[in-house]
Amino acid sequence: MAEKVSIGAALERMARAYEPEPVAQVDGHQALVVRYEGDYPEHTHDADEFLLCLEGTIEMRLPDGVVTLGPQEGLRIPAGVPHAPSSKGAVGLIYESNRIQTRLMGTVGDD
Numbered sequence: 255m256a257e258k259v260s261i262g263a264a265l266e267r268m269a270r271a272y273e274p275e276p277v278a279q280v281d282g283h284q285a286l287v288v289r290y291e292g293d294y295p296e297h298t299h300d301a302d303e304f305l306l307c308l309e310g311t312i313e314m315r316l317p318d319g320v321v322t323l324g325p326q327e328g329l330r331i332p333a334g335v336p337h338a339p340s341s342k343g344a345v346g347l348i349y350e351s352n353r354i355q356t357r358l359m360g361t362v363g364d365d
Contacts, residue, residue: 261287261308265345274348286348290341296359297338301351303331310344 257278264275264287271291278285290312305312307323314321314329315338321329323346331337336359 259285261345261347265289277347279352280349282352283349284352286350288346288348290339290344290346293340294338296336298334298336298357298359299331299350300355300357301333301353303354304349305329305331305339306347306349308345308347310341312344312346313340314338315340 259277261277264277268275268287268289271289272294274286274288276284276286287308290310296315305314305323306328307325309325312323314323314331316331317336323329
């Protein structure tokens with residue numbers, strides 16, 4: 255049976271930035287809504303991840319530079335690629351495997 259979801263309701267359930275709230279399960283993958291505020295530590299995943307910016311601006315620090323996403327812009331981050339998001343206030347939708355593993359590498363700006 256089809257399932258209607260509400261991004262707004264998911265955002266209301268969120269207690270803090272960078273604590274993803276699930277909105278849907280799709281064939282072993284999940285869609286999560288995330289509020290971006292400030293810096294998040296550099297990290298990697300063992301599977302690809304897709305991020306779609308819904309509101310605001312998200313800066314994603316990658317090994318080859320910074321990618322800036324605005325509303326309706328997305329970024330596929332391949333497995334194993336270090337990345338660190340930063341924002342002054344944004345909302346994004348992440349699509350990733352239910353089994354994805356995250357490894358924190360440090361804080362943004364650490365060398």
